[in-house]
Amino acid sequence: MTRKQRILNALLGAAMALVVLACVGWWLAGLMPRWYAPPDATDDAVRTLGEKAEYRLVEEFQKIRPPEEVWRLRIPEDAINAWLAARLPAWLSGQGAEWPKELGVPQVHISPSGLTFAIQASELGGRTGTLTLWPVIDNGMLSCDVSGGIGRLPLPIPLSMVHPLIEDATEGSERLTFLAQLTNGDPVASTIPLVDHRQVRLQDISCEDGGIVLTASTFADRNH
Numbered sequence: 001m002t003r004k005q006r007i008l009n010a011l012l013g014a015a016m017a018l019v020v021l022a023c024v025g026w027w028l029a030g031l032m033p034r035w036y037a038p039p040d041a042t043d044d045a046v047r048t049l050g051e052k053a054e055y056r057l058v059e060e061f062q063k064i065r066p067p068e069e070v071w072r073l074r075i076p077e078d079a080i081n082a083w084l085a086a087r088l089p090a091w092l093s094g095q096g097a098e099w100p101k102e103l104g105v106p107q108v109h110i111s112p113s114g115l116t117f118a119i120q121a122s123e124l125g126g127r128t129g130t131l132t133l134w135p136v137i138d139n140g141m142l143s144c145d146v147s148g149g150i151g152r153l154p155l156p157i158p159l160s161m162v163h164p165l166i167e168d169a170t171e172g173s174e175r176l177t178f179l180a181q182l183t184n185g186d187p188v189a190s191t192i193p194l195v196d197h198r199q200v201r202l203q204d205i206s207c208e209d210g211g212i213v214l215t216a217s218t219f220a221d222r223n224h
Contacts, residue, residue, distance in 0.1 A: 036118045036128055038105040041085040050086035053079035061192065061200050065218045070203065076211045077110045084108065110207050114145075135205040141187040142202065194218075 039046040053075070060073050084106050089099045104120035114134040134145040178188040190202040197220065204215040 033109070033116075033118050033128065033130060035109045036107055038107045039082050039085040041105070046082045047086045049079055049082035050084075053083045054087055054091075061218075062194060062196075063218070067217065067219045070215060070217050073214045073216070074211050075214070077108060078210075080110075080212075081107050110211055111209055112207055114207055115212065134207070137190045137202060137204055140190055140201070142182070142190040142205075143185075143187040144182050146185075 041047070056079075057073070057075070060071075063071075065071060088106070092099055106117055106119040109116045109118070114132045116130055116132040118128050118130045120128050130149045132147045136143050136145065181188050192200040192202070194200065198218055199220075200216050200218050202214060202216050204213075206213045206215070
């Protein structure tokens with residue numbers, strides 16, 4: 001076999017490998033994540049769980065606590081998903097925002113690797129996009145490391161693709177601008193204002209199998 005034939009064979013083999021990889025990638029991109037099965041928002045049990053999750057969170061945040069007390073709250077994955085399915089659209093409406101019609105029902109899967117959100121999107125040809133967030137709190141500022149994919153195909157999704165969707169969804173709501181900031185790669189203050197001029201300071205957000213754990217303290221807002 002001549003040197004020219006060996007080069008042609010190598011090029012042909014590389015081209016065939018690329019075609020196979022492209023086909024496998026296209027197939028994986030068309031598959032939903034194995035865990036993606038959003039709860040039915042019309043199910044009474046789902047609605048009840050979503051409401052309980054919301055009330056429990058509000059109750060814990062509003063509790064009167066000594067300023068030096070560090071408290072923790074674990075939020076289970078199934079409670080978050082029930083809230084996303086049954087309560088998210090109404091909650092956004094109350095914040096002056098609206099869930100984009102081109103997006104389906106979101107679902108989250110939580111593990112020590114982070115929070116992975118999956119959602120069907122018309123911009124992806126009806127495929128399921130995934131976005132994994134790893135929250136980090138440093139010096140009172142919250143930021144998120146982000147990675148993503150399509151279906152079961154891990155792909156580096158730039159924040160420039162995600163940010164406009166979040167920005168459109170939160171348009172008109174000053175209280176939700178922090179979501180657009182986070183997906184733009186900008187850190188935000190890790191404090192949450194309460195209605196009675198107190199604030200909750202998030203000290204840590206840790207991810208474990210099936211849930212997230214918030215570590216926080218509550219203090220009075222010195223500006224009031």
